[in-house]
Amino acid sequence: MLFLSHTSSARLPTQFGTFDIHVFSDRRNGLEHIALACGEVQRAEAPLVRVHSECLTGDIFGSxxxxxxxxxxxxxxxxxxxxxGLILYLKNHEGRGIGLTNKMRAYALQDQGLDTVEANEALGLPVDARSYEAAADMLAFFDIQRIRLLSNNQDKRAALQALGISIAEQVPLLTTPTHENLKYLQTKSHKLGHLIPDL
Incomplete structure (x- = not known):
């Protein structure tokens, strides 16, 4: 691994089933990334993998x-x-990489009528500032080069492929739109090219 050091592991029972949780420390910045592993992922030809960006508001508070x-x-x-399969939970990806403070500033602009892309641009910030080297390093730890990617995001697929990860299949993760997130999902579909049909 180029950037990460594996620091600890444990069994993690969840409401969805039991995973093995692995913690990795990023030598570049001290951040701790997480992998949730289910089953013998090394033996799978192309395991399901979710590369998930940290989202405090959605993941923790149920936004x-x-x-x-x-x-x-x-x-x-x-x-x-x-x-x-694996879930790779990447820290420092809040708000597509702009950080929690700027994400709240973007939320305030969205409450005034801007969409998520327009809000970032109005703040002088990139629409998406994420990188995926940590995900590639975690996959290397598990000796995985080929995956079935759980994602609607075509740019994420391209970024992982650019890091040498073979994508056998992109499996959409479709959710039920709500009144609160319909415009957000439409923006991801129409402006960011996410694979979200029927919006």
Whole structure:
């Protein structure tokens, strides 16, 4: 691994099933990334993998402004049903990489009528500032080069492929739109090219 050091592991029972949780420390910045592993992922030809960006509001507080928490839980269910797979939980990805403070500033602008892309641009910030080297490093730890990617995001697929990860299949993670997140999902579909049909 180029950037990460594996620091600890334990069994993690969840409401969706039991995973093995692995913690990795990033030598570049001290951040701790997480992998949730189900089954013998090394033996799978192309295991299901969710590369999930940290979202405090959606993952922890159950925000309905986004679909992040719902996608995370849906991925946990699918991986448990399949019997093997990984969730790679990447820190420092809040707000597509702009950080929590700027994400709240963007939320305030969205409350004034801007969409998520326009809000970032109005703040002078990139629409998406994420990178995926940590995900590639975690996959290398598990000796995985080929995956079935749980994602609607075509740019994420391209970024992982650019890091040498072979994508055997892109499996959409579709959620149920709400009044609060419909415009957000439409923006991801129409402006960011996410694979979200019927919006």
């Amino acid at each position: 309905t402004r986004c679909d992040c928490g719902e996608q995370l839980h849906h991925a946990q269910r699918l991986i448990q049903e399949t019997g093997h």
